[in-house]
Each structure stands twice: as structure tokens, then as C-alpha cells.
Amino acid sequence: MEERFFLYNDLMDTKTRFVSFMGENVRFDLAITMTDRFYGKKLVLDLQSSRFAIIGQDDLEEEGYLEHVFKLSEEDAAELRSFLSELV
Numbered sequence: 556m557e558e559r560f561f562l563y564n565d566l567m568d569t570k571t572r573f574v575s576f577m578g579e580n581v582r583f584d585l586a587i588t589m590t591d592r593f594y595g596k597k598l599v600l601d602l603q604s605s606r607f608a609i610i611g612q613d614d615l616e617e618e619g620y621l622e623h624v625f626k627l628s629e630e631d632a633a634e635l636r637s638f639l640s641e642l643v
Contacts, residue, residue, distance in 0.1 A: 567592060
């Protein structure tokens, strides 16, 4: 059997917050993982759509980023952005 070549293979302690809240039009069910791996950014998983992104303050300020990554309307993305701004 051929030996597997890993680019990295790390085991890390993480902290994950599970949160669910209602926006004006949509319910958000999120898992937010905090680790030293992403330079202070959070791994945000949308449990309903199976979409995820590594998000920091710079990403929240980027126009259209949340809309694109999570396939949200501008209004729904604004609600998510408001919530995530409290965390990052």
C-alpha cells in the first residue's frame, strides 16, 4: 500500500457555539467554531443549507460576501451580518 502524503494533519481543541434565531424572513441555525487555525476568524456553518465560510471582520465588510456564500437575499444577509458583527 502506498504511503499517504499529508499537507497537514493536525488535531486542535476548538470551541463551537450552536445558535438558532429568527430573522424577519428566515430562521438561522448556525454552528460557529472558534480555533487558532484561521488567524482569529470564525468558521461559520449554516446547518440548514450545509454552506460554510471562514469569516472575520473584513469579510463582513465586503459587499455581497454573505449573500454569495450563504445564498441569501440582501435583507437576510444584513440580519446575519448584524449578528456575526457581535462575534468577530
